[in-house]
Amino acid sequence: MIDLKALRADPETFRNSQLARGEDPGIVDALLVADSTHRAQLAEFERLRAEQKALSKDVGRLQRAVREPAATDATRAELDEVMAATASLAAAVKSSESAAKEAGGEVAALAGSLSNVVSPESPVGGEEDFRVLDTVGAPRDFAAEGFQPRDHVELGELLGAIDVERAAKVSGSRFFYLTGPGALLELALLNLAVSMATGNGFTPVIPPALVKPEAMEGTGFLGQAAENVYHLADDDMYLVGTAEVPLAALHSQEIISPADLPLRYVGFSPCFRREAGSHGRDTRGIIRVHQFDKVEMFSYVTPDESADEHTRLLGWEREFVDALEIPYRVIDVATGDLGASAARKFDIEAWIPTQGRYREITSTSDCTGFQARRLGIRTRDAEGRPVPLATLNGTLCAMPRVIVAILENHQRPDGSVVLPAALRPFFGREVIVAPGS
RNA sequence: GGAGGCGUCGCCUAGUCCGGUCUAUGGCGCCCGCCUGCUAAGCGGGUUUGGGGCUACAACCCCAUCGAGGGUUCAAAUCCCUCCGCCUCCGCCA
Incomplete structure (x- = not known):
């Protein structure tokens, strides 16, 4: 949700932001009209309501007076008169209230369809117009090493780490089993990620993965992203696509003392994505799978701190x-490729040898006050x-893609995989080898 | 799953039976001031949140807000209905 007062004061910024995203700037003007209609109707309702309240008070006073033995005909007449006036007012109050409510609903619907204002720092353009901020490490030259790298499916099978075939039997396409060293690898990554995050001051959280509509709505996932969300119709509950949802909703409808900020959480949860389209x-x-586990960072900060926090989140992702x-x-993701809640987004893309290109493995978004406004989180x-306040999220470790990157980048000619030093204490071994080799 | 109880402006709490004098009581905490070698105590005042009007985004005025949403009524914290949450007991499953 955007700030309506800011929209009234400076609609041009909002129009430009919509244009930069490739979204409809006309919503801004429709919203301005709806907002002024709503305010006019609200003023009318409030005026009538105030009148009704004043008269109702007279009714009580007069009824008491009428019950007195000394009551006069004049008092009785006055009571009848006030009762008549107030009865007709009641109908007017009711209809103006429903008109105001309807207008308010229109404002809410339009405001809800407006995306966050993009950061002036974000490169303007579509998906391909990102800006490369940094490149770290060089892709391995497998040709020079004299062998063809295997892809992660082949390696996973060889090592007994990943089973997509049986997952297809049980759950369908885009599912997987992590088995043996694969399962251990996820647990090692989890422990490395969480220990780094807690070392950086994050509070570890294991959140619910099934949430109510308010939580999903509040984090902005029921807009353009709605088709990718699993919905359990019988219970009107949603399976989260990321721990961002329960971590953001954690403090909904709360006022957090500035002294308690920043609040930093690191959540571990399953993530469910329909991958429609x-x-x-x-x-x-x-x-790209329907279900995976992820370690996610989430920060609540004062509004003026959000850009700095964003840089810090990126720093912690890079560290990992x-x-x-x-x-x-x-x-630095371009404006046209930002989620509805994000003002700015940085992705880390890992080199995937068998694809010969960089693929997204983390993503950190500065949602400024957008989610907080929807979820009623204030300071x-x-x-x-x-x-x-401002909310920000950042991936620390999305299991499948990190596992892909590790297997493919650290493989040896015989298909064994050398684990990075940081992971060894958590995995217990230095190398993953094929069973029986 | 069955039965019962509860949900009030940070926390506790009065009010709900019998609708209007509730502009929601009192205490604690917190903030401001007075008093005071200092501190504490004492005294006075303030202290939900959202929105609208008017404006200097001040002061002021108004509307909404007693778990949420409907309803009855001239008028709802109070009466009725639905839902949500918490607690207790029973049953069931671990």
């Missing part, structure tokens, strides 16, 4: 990917007045 993309392997010794690049400004 991506038929045919990444059909092989575990790059650095520890895994995977070549990667960092991109207090210098004058002690409640104001929406």
Whole structure:
């Protein structure tokens, strides 16, 4: 949700932001009209309501007076008169209230369809217009090493780590089993990620993965992203696509003291994604799946801190990917490719040898006050007045893609995989080898 | 699953039976001031949140807000209905 007062004061910024996203700037003007209609109707309702309240009070006073033995005919007449006036007012109050409510609903619907204002720092353009901020490490030259790298499906099978065939039997396409060293690898990654995050001051959280509509709505996933969300119709509950949802909703409808900020959580949860509209993309392997586990960072900060926090989140993500010794690049995502809640987004893309390109493995978004406003999460400004705070999220470790990157980048000619040093204490061994070899 | 109880402006709490004098009581905490070698105590005042009007985003005025949403009524914290949450007991499954 955007700030309506800010919209009234400066609609041009909002129009430009919509244009930069490739979204409809006309919503801004429709919203301005709806907002002024709503305010006019609200004023009318409030005026009538105030009148009704005043008259109702007279009714009580007069009824008491009428019950007195000394009551006069004049008092009785006055009571009848007031009763008549107030009865007709009641109908007017009712109809103006419902008109105001309807207008308010229109405002809410339009406001809800407006995306967050993009950061002026974000590169303007579509998916391909990202800016590369940094490139770290060099892709391995397998030709020079004298062998063809195997892809993660082949390696996973060879090592007894990943089973997509049986997952297809049990659950369908885009599912996988992690088995043996694969399962241990996820647990090792989990422990490495959480220990790094807690070392950085994050509070570990294992949140619910099934949430009510308010939580899903509040985090902005029921807009353009709605088709990718699993909905349990019998219970009107949603399976989360990321721990961001329960971590953001954790403090909904709360006012958090500025002294308690920043609040930083690291959540571990399963993530469910329908992947509607991506038929045919990444059909092989575990790059794009319906269910996976992820370690996610989430920060609540004062509004003026959000850009700095965003940089810090990116820094912690890089620290993790650095520890895994995977070549990667960092991109500043273009305005047209931002989620509805994000003002700015940085992705880390890992080098995937068998694809010969960089693929997204982490993503950190600065949602400024957008989610907080929807979820009613506030802090207090210098004058002690409640104001929406800023929320930010960042992937620390999305299991399948990190596993893909580790297997493919650290493989040896015989198909064994050398684990990065940081992972060894958590995995217990230095190398994953094929069973029986 | 069955039966019962509860949900009030940070926390506790009065009010709900019998609708209007509730502009929601009192205590604690917190904030401001007074008093005071300092601190504490004492005294006075303030202290939900959202929105609208008017404006200097001040003051002021108004509307909504007693778990949420409907309804009855001239008028709802109070009466009726639905839902949500918490607690107790019973049953069932671990």
